Each structure stands twice: as C-alpha cells, then as structure tokens.
Amino acid sequence: MEDEHTALKVEAAIIDLIGRDKLTNRVRGWQSGVFGRVEVNQLISHYEREQVNIDEPAILIRLNRLFRYDMNDIELYDATRGVWRIGEDREKVEYAFAIFDGIVHEIYKVIAWFKAGSTFNTRGPLEDEPTRWEFVGQTAEESIRSKYIGKSVEHYLPRSVQNPIKYVNIKED
Structure with missing residues (x-):
C-alpha cells in the first residue's frame, strides 16, 4: 500500500464486503461508515453532483x-x-x-x-x-x-x- 491512510480505507472496505458478523472485529474498520459499503444511488449522487x-x-x-x-x-x-x-x-x-x-x-x-x-x-x-x-x-x-x-x-x-x-x-x- 502507498500509505497508512490507503491501507485503512481498504481494510474498512474489506470488512464491509466480508461482513462484520463473520469476523471477530469489534469495530467495522477505520471510517467504514464513510469509506465502506455505499448504496448505488448514494454513489451516483456523490459523483454526478x-x-x-x-x-x-x-x-x-x-x-x-x-x-x-x-x-x-x-x-x-x-x-x-x-x-x-x-x-x-x-x-x-x-x-x-x-x-x-x-x-x-x-x-x-x-x-x-x-x-x-x-x-x-x-x-x-x-x-x-x-x-x-x-x-x-x-x-x-x-x-x-x-x-x-x-x-x-x-x-x-x-x-x-x-x-x-x-x-x-x-x-x-
């Protein structure tokens, strides 16, 4: 990974993808509420503006x-x-x-x-x-x-x- 910030984003996305309930993690991952799984309509709104x-x-x-x-x-x-x-x-x-x-x-x-x-x-x-x-x-x-x-x-x-x-x-x- 290029830097720690990128690694933390990737970790949050992977935890969301696998599902926290299938892991022993107590938390979802660094800022996963912002960088993790996002609904398609929210993603479109973000980029379409x-x-x-x-x-x-x-x-x-x-x-x-x-x-x-x-x-x-x-x-x-x-x-x-x-x-x-x-x-x-x-x-x-x-x-x-x-x-x-x-x-x-x-x-x-x-x-x-x-x-x-x-x-x-x-x-x-x-x-x-x-x-x-x-x-x-x-x-x-x-x-x-x-x-x-x-x-x-x-x-x-x-x-x-x-x-x-x-x-x-x-x-x-």
Whole structure:
C-alpha cells in the first residue's frame, strides 16, 4: 500500500464486503461508515453532483462529523434535528435538509422547535444549553423528497464556510 491512510480505507472496505458478523472485529474498520459499503444511488449522487435550487423556506444542516452512510432512519433524524446554535429565524423554516458532502440525504418537515435536550432522542441525555435548539418533525412528503434527495446543494454551503447551518428562502421581517 502507498500509505497508512490507503491501507485503512481498504481494510474498512474489506470488512464491509466480508461482513462484520463473520469476523471477530469489534469495530467495522477505520471510517467504514464513510469509506465502506455505499448504496448505488448514494454513489451516483456523490459523483454526478446534480445541482438543485431550493424553493421552500428551509434550513440546511451540514452533518459532516455526525454522518455515516450506514445510519438508520432514526440516527439520521436525530443527527439532523439537533442540537444547534441558531437564532429566531428557525421559526420561519418549513423544512430541514440533512446534508453530507454537499448532497441532500433526507428532508424533514419541521413541526416545532424546542430548547436543546428537552425532547427524547436516541443519542442519550444532552446537556441543557440555553443557546441551542432542536426540532421535532417528520419525514417530508414524497413530492419534496423526490425533488431534492440525492441532489447537490454545495453552492449554498461551500466547503470554506465553517457554519453548518444555512437558511434558504427565509423572508425578512
């Protein structure tokens, strides 16, 4: 192998290919949630990068540190919904977009916002932080999901921007 980084990627891919349940490994391999097995539609989205413009009032939430390709629906929802340091414009959004690597992976219809740590989540108890918020919602309707999932929104969230949150189509008061 050229270097340790390449060797670790190959190890993660092989563990995914063989199946962790057939091995004695306690973990799947280095960053295997990012570099391991990926669904074909996710792979196509990653390389095709079809850009889409968002029409609805939305909040884009970049999940770079929290995202894994093998996340189940509940894990992705909990990672997307909170806890975020955001302002009052949160009340103006209709949809929250789960973004990884500039690609839309899921969309949620926001029902209500709550102080961080005040609603149940699968990540366990969260510290009560007065400046952080989380939303409760549901998977968006299919007409919205089919319009955006798998498409690129990296023009809204350039890699050079540190903030993981971006409001889109929010009307000024």
